[in-house]
Amino acid sequence: MSLSRREWLRTLGVAGVGALTPLEKLATAAWPGRKMAPATALEVATLRAPGDIVELYSTSDVFTPARGRTWMKFSFDFPEPAIVFGDHRFSFLVFTDENTYGLDRSRMRATGTSEALELTCDEFVWAGGQERAPGKLRAAFSRRDATVEWHITVEMDRPIKSVTTVIRDVPRGRISVGGGQLVDTKDGDLLVGYPFGAGDLHNFDVTSITTAVAVVEAGDRDFRYLTTLDNLVRPKRYYFQAGERAFRIEAVYEHDAWRNDRRLEVPGWQLGRAPSLDEAVAAHMQHVEQAFALQPWESRADVPAWMRTIALVTTLHGMHYTGFIFNDYARQLEILRWIATQIPAERVLVFLSAWDGRYYWDYPNYTVPSRMGGETAFRRLIAEAQRLGFKMMPMFGANAANRRQPVWPAIAGGATYKIDGDLYNVNWVDWNNDRHQDGWLTYMNLGADAWRNHLEGRIAEIIERFGIDAYFLDIVGGHVNSTTGDMHAGTKRLVDNLRSKYPTVACVGEMPYDALHGFIPMYQAGAGQRWRKYSRFFQHLSAPAAGRGSSGVHEWGFSHIDRDTLGLSPAAIPTLQVVDDTFTRYREVVATIIARAKARAGIA
Numbered sequence: 001m002s003l004s005r006r007e008w009l010r011t012l013g014v015a016g017v018g019a020l021t022p023l024e025k026l027a028t029a030a031w032p033g034r035k036m037a038p039a040t041a042l043e044v045a046t047l048r049a050p051g052d053i054v055e056l057y058s059t060s061d062v063f064t065p066a067r068g069r070t071w072m073k074f075s076f077d078f079p080e081p082a083i084v085f086g087d088h089r090f091s092f093l094v095f096t097d098e099n100t101y102g103l104d105r106s107r108m109r110a111t112g113t114s115e116a117l118e119l120t121c122d123e124f125v126w127a128g129g130q131e132r133a134p135g136k137l138r139a140a141f142s143r144r145d146a147t148v149e150w151h152i153t154v155e156m157d158r159p160i161k162s163v164t165t166v167i168r169d170v171p172r173g174r175i176s177v178g179g180g181q182l183v184d185t186k187d188g189d190l191l192v193g194y195p196f197g198a199g200d201l202h203n204f205d206v207t208s209i210t211t212a213v214a215v216v217e218a219g220d221r222d223f224r225y226l227t228t229l230d231n232l233v234r235p236k237r238y239y240f241q242a243g244e245r246a247f248r249i250e251a252v253y254e255h256d257a258w259r260n261d262r263r264l265e266v267p268g269w270q271l272g273r274a275p276s277l278d279e280a281v282a283a284h285m286q287h288v289e290q291a292f293a294l295q296p297w298e299s300r301a302d303v304p305a306w307m308r309t310i311a312l313v314t315t316l317h318g319m320h321y322t323g324f325i326f327n328d329y330a331r332q333l334e335i336l337r338w339i340a341t342q343i344p345a346e347r348v349l350v351f352l353s354a355w356d357g358r359y360y361w362d363y364p365n366y367t368v369p370s371r372m373g374g375e376t377a378f379r380r381l382i383a384e385a386q387r388l389g390f391k392m393m394p395m396f397g398a399n400a401a402n403r404r405q406p407v408w409p410a411i412a413g414g415a416t417y418k419i420d421g422d423l424y425n426v427n428w429v430d431w432n433n434d435r436h437q438d439g440w441l442t443y444m445n446l447g448a449d450a451w452r453n454h455l456e457g458r459i460a461e462i463i464e465r466f467g468i469d470a471y472f473l474d475i476v477g478g479h480v481n482s483t484t485g486d487m488h489a490g491t492k493r494l495v496d497n498l499r500s501k502y503p504t505v506a507c508v509g510e511m512p513y514d515a516l517h518g519f520i521p522m523y524q525a526g527a528g529q530r531w532r533k534y535s536r537f538f539q540h541l542s543a544p545a546a547g548r549g550s551s552g553v554h555e556w557g558f559s560h561i562d563r564d565t566l567g568l569s570p571a572a573i574p575t576l577q578v579v580d581d582t583f584t585r586y587r588e589v590v591a592t593i594i595a596r597a598k599a600r601a602g603i604a
Contacts (some may be wrong), residue, residue: 041528050117051110052084060314061168062243068188071239079129080166081105083119085141086148087171088271088419091166092137094124097160097420101126101133106207117141124156147272149229151265154254159260161419165269166297167249170224173217175240179281179530182217190240195513198235199254200418210526211514212236212475213284215277216247222273225280226251230267231291233488235481257419257481258447281530292515294534302499303521304506306391306469311347311601312594313538313575314339317545317552318354318372321361321431326552326580329373329381335583336385339576342594345389346357347603351472352394353541354553360431360441364401364411382466384406393470393508396459399444399478400426407454416443417483424480429555443478447485452494463502470506471498477511477526488515494587495519510540529571539575543567546589550579574600 048054057077079102082089094101101124107122117140124135138156141148154163174182177192193199196211215225226249228236237252253266274280288294316335317326327335332352339348355378356362368378382392392588416424426441444451459471473495479487494565495507496519509520516523517534525540542554544561551557558568561567566589568574574597582590598604 044070046086046090050085050114051112052294053105053108053110054082054084054089055105056080056082056089060248061246062241062248063187066187066189066242068186068561069243070189070241071191071200074128076128078102079105079125079572081108082166082168083108083110083117083139083141083255085117085150086114086271087169088148089168090119090141090150090154091138091168092139093164093166094135094154094156094160095162095164096156097161098158099126101156102129103137104132112141115143118181127569145585147270149268149270151268153263155263156263159262160255160264162252162254163264163266164253165251167226167251168246170216170249170271171218171246172242172246173219175217176215176277176281177213177238178211179208179213179284179528180209182215182277185242187242189242190238192238194236195233196477196479196511198237198252199479200424201427206237210512210528210531211284211288212238213237213281214240215280216240217277221275223275223277223280225270225283226271226272227272227284227287228253228267229270229287230268233479233513234267254419254481254487257483258416258485280304285530288514292518293468294514294517296533297521297535298519300534302506302519304469304504306346307349307506307522307536309347310349310391310536310573311603312343312597313349313351313573314578315353315541315552315575316578317350317541317580318352318356319358319369320553321359321555323358323371325372327578328371329377333381333384335578336381336388336390338583339594340388340390342591343598343603346391347601349390349391349393349470349505349538351538351541352392355394359553360397360400360426361402362405362430363397364407364444364454364458365405365514366396366462379466381467386467387468391469393472393506394462394468395472395474396455397444398446398455398473398476398509399487400441401444401451402440403442404440411444411450411454413484414444414446414448414454415484416445416480416487419481419483421483424482431555443480445480445482445490446494447482447486447487447490449485452490456494456497459498460501463498464504468505470508473507473509473520474523475511476509476520477513477516477523479513490520491516514524532571537571538573539567539569539577541577543575543577545577545579545582546586546593547581550577550581551581552577566592566596568596573597 018215019568080091081089103121104123104125107123110119119139121137138153146282174184176182192207192209196208197208218224235254239250241248289469316332319325356366368375424443425439427439431438446452492569507520508522512523512526522536542551542556544559549559549561
C-alpha cells in the first residue's frame with residue numbers, strides 16, 4: 001500500500017513542495033511496503049537545502065499526547081511551515097491580543113545562501129489555517145561558524161503582542177536554563193520565563209530565570225545554546241517540547257505592553273554551539289555585560305566602602321501584618337548593643353524589616369508607628385546604632401500598595417496592568433490565616449510617574465530625617481511587562497535619582513535579574529556564583545530563625561533549621577534572623593552564628 005502525499009508529509013513532518021521528490025525516494029528505500037519505521041527528522045536532515053520550505057504543524061515531531069509534564073496547547077494541528085537554515089527548521093507565530101497567526105505556506109519566499117538567507121511572507125493564516133489575514137513577516141538569517149542568528153520584522157493591521165520562533169532539530173538532552181545546572185526533563189516538557197516568570201510570577205508554574213539563556217546538552221562536548229540579543233528588559237519565554245529524538249523549541253519575544261505597535265522589529269536571537277556549558281553561558285553573558293553595563297564588584301562605583309567589609313547581616317523583625325510586634329525600637333537597640341560585644345559593629349548591616357507598622361498592610365505610607373515606640377525611639381535606634389558602627393537599612397516595597405490606605409487615589413495611576421489588560425493584584429497570600437488569599441494589595445509599577453514619585457519621596461524623607469545608610473527595595477526583581485510603563489526603566493530612574501541626591505546612601509534589592517546588577521550592588525536572595533562577579537547577597541528574611549524556625553514578619557510561618565549549618569548559606573553573607581524569642585531563649589545559638597560569620601570573614 002503506497003503512502004499518500006498528505007500522509008507522507010504528516011508522518012515525517014519535514015517535507016515541502018521543493019523537498020518532496022527526494023523524500024519520497026527515501027521513503028521507498030527506507031521501508032518498502034511500510035514494514036520499517038519512518039525515518040526521523042534528524043535522519044533526513046541531510047536531504048534539506050538552505051531555503052527549503054517544509055510543511056509542518058504544531059504536532060509535528062513531538063509526542064502527541066505528551067508523555068510527561070506539559071502545558072496548555074491547541075487540540076488540533078496548527079500550521080507551522082518552516083524554513084530550513086543550517087541544521088534546523090524555523091517556523092514563526094505571531095500573537096495579537098485576540099488571536100494566533102501563522103505564515104501562509106503558499107506566500108512564503110526564501111532567497112539567499114547557506115551563510116545568509118531571507119524569508120518573506122505577505123499573508124498570515126488563522127483558525128488553524130482555515131482563514132487568512134493580511135500581514136507581513138521578514139526573517140533575516142545569518143551564520144558564522146557554528147552560530148545562527150536571525151532578526152524578525154512583523155507588520156499587521158492590529159497591535160502585535162508577541163512573536164515566537166519555533167526551532168526544530170535540537171537533539172534531546174539535559175537542559176540548563178538561566179545559567180543553572182543541567183536537568184533531565186525525561187519525556188516531559190519545560191517552560192521557563194525571563195524575568196519573574198516572564199512578567200507573571202503565577203504563570204502556571206513557569207520556571208523563572210534571571211537571564212534569558214537556555215542550553216541543551218546535545219552530546220559529548222556539544223552544547224546548543226539559545227539566547228537573545230535584546231538590550232532592554234522584556235519578557236522572553238523558552239518552551240522545550242519533547243519528541244522522540246529532538247525538541248520542538250519555542251523562543252517567545254513579548255513586546256512592550258505600554259505600546260500598541262503594528263510594526264515591530266524583534267531583537268535578534270542566536271542559536272550556537274559550544275564545547276561546554278560554561279562556554280555556552282559565557283557567550284550569552286558577554287552580551288549581557290555590554291547591554292546592561294555590568295561592572296565587577298571590585299570596581300563598582302556605587303558600592304560604599306562599608307559595604308565591601310560586611311561580614312554579617314542582622315534582620316530585625318518588627319511588626320507582623322496582624323500587628324504582633326516581634327521587636328520594637330527599644331528592644332532592637334538593646335539587641336544591637338549586645339551584638340556589638342560579639343562582633344565589630346562596623347562589619348554588620350542591620351536590615352529593619354517591617355519597621356513602618358503592620359507588614360504590607362501599611363504599605364505605602366512608610367511612616368514611623370507609635371506602637372513601635374514612635375519617632376523619638378526610632379531616631380534613637382538609628383543614631384545610637386550608627387554610633388556603635390552599625391549600618392542601618394529600612395525596608396520599602398518597590399511594587400506593592402494597599403488600596404485601603406488613604407493615599408491610594410493619589411497613586412492609583414501607578415497600578416500594574418499585565419499585557420492582556422488584567423489588573424495585577426497581590427492576591428496570593430493568606431495574611432490573616434482564614435485559609436483564603438487576600439486581595440487588598442495591588443502590584444505597582446515604578447515605570448508610572450504616580451507610583452515612582454510617591455515612593456521616591458517617601459524614601460527621600462526617611463533618608464533626610466533619620467540619616468539611614470541604605471534602603472531596601474522589596475521584590476524589586478518582580479518585573480512585569482505593564483501597560484502603564486516600562487517597569488525596569490522606572491526602577492533605574494528611581495535608584496539613579498536617589499543616588500544623585502544622596503550619593504552615600506546605598507540601594508539594596510531583592511530577587512535580581514541580570515540588568516538590575518547594573519545599578520543595584522547587593523541583594524536579599526538570588527545568590528549564585530555567576531552573579532557574585534557583580535554583586536553580593538544575604539539570606540531572605542523568611543529564613544528560619546534560631547530555635548523554632550520562625551519566619552518573623554513573613555507569611556511562611558515556621559520551618560526547620562539545620563542544626564549543623566544553622567541555616568547559613570555558603571553562597572551568601574551570613575544572616576542572623578531576630579524574632580521575638582531569639583535573644584531570650586536562643587542567645588547561645590545566636591553567638592555561634594556570629595562566631596561563624598566572624599570566622600568566614602577572618603575576624604579574630
